[in-house]
Amino acid sequence: MKAFACYHPAVLMLYFVAVLAIAMFCWHPVLLALSLAGSALFYFTLAPARVFLRESAFLALLAVAVTAANPLFSHGGATPLFFINGNAVTLEAIRYGLALSVMLAGVVLWFRAYGLVMNTDKFLYLFGRALPALSLVLSMAMRFIPLFRRQMKRVGDTQRAMGLYREESLPDRARFGMRVFSAMVTWALENAVETADSMKARGYGLAGRSHFSLFTFSGYDAVMLAAIAVLTGVFAAGAAAGGADFSYYPRTVQLSLSAASLAVYAAFGALCFLPAFIEIKEKIKWTYFKSKI
């Protein structure tokens, strides 16, 4: 066994596509809870504790806002709690808002984990040959925001070090922001052109150009691929039999405990907790071996 990030890029990509496709389009509360729990645990094993806590606090705040806002815009549902300006605030709308925020939090955490596991190198390895231009643009776009933020801090620090804009007054801060932003726009355009030129100079995307990579498809990858395929297959079969159906309006239905539903819960639960399980297992093994030295 090896850490989850060390699996073959194709296996990892397939895993994230499968999990995200289900997590983004299923409204079943059990599946949403599994997705959130699995992604949170996985992200917890990957990210430093401080980052994880900050992310969780942000998502909790978002969840409160979404849950509070949904009943103000959606008035369906058979159980009105009270009326604001003649519009019902219903129990079902609050539940739907809660489900929506759990889904959002789960998807955000899956994407955070994706960002840590699938780096640009792996992405280009997978799609660089088939879609050279698109995959370069995508990987540049994905790293653009963190890069922009870092550069922005650097420019701002320089401005401050030069003794400019130290005031706390609002117009001065706005002027500072404008100045930094205009510097950033120029830099971003130049940087994008430079990156593209540099890649072109290295012959990126040309026919016959060979790639060096250390990715090999091993037996572990085959086992992992089979596990993903089987779990997704069981999920699809259960969902086709109605196991993943749920409806919030006009009345929230009872949680189903039919065979199809149980199969769907089990398959998706196993899929969600798979990476966290591998990471934790490896961590325990590592600590154990270290303790014997």
Add this chain to the structure above:
Amino acid sequence: MKKNIILFLLIAAAAAAFVLFADIQSVDEYYLSHIDDIKEGDPTVFLTIRCDTVLDNYDKLRQALRSPEYVPEDGVILARTEYVLRDGDTVFDILERAARHNRIQLEHHGTAAVYIKSINHLYEFDCGPLSGWIYKVNGGFPSGDCSSYVLSDKDEVEWVYTCDLGQDVGRGYTEEAAP
């Protein structure tokens, strides 16, 4: 510090606006309606709410609504009832008063031109992409919205659910299209 004061003022202003403009009613208060008793000589109108077309398109109906609670077996949500017509009452006023009196769920959109999204949890688009609520007055389909049609004595108002842009309830394309 200054930033905190600005933030505090903003939150206070938002809270004040909410308290001033939000009219919060309990469920019983909302449904507590003032239906006038019909006296001799009062102008009145008749109101019916039906959804027969859903019964013919039951396979297209959203799964969660397939219950007599939302779609009655005879298609009648409100049988023909007589209501006192107050001065200047529009089709919407009568519908809202009747819905509150009978505790029928109602959701509408807009204030200047009211659009009825749902009656009795049966929403627009719940029975196919061409479905929704439209109204008839004395057998015809007025072209305007229901809050601009002022009723007169002994008018016959009928709200019907259509699954085919009005074609299945007798509204042809020869008549004026809805706005």
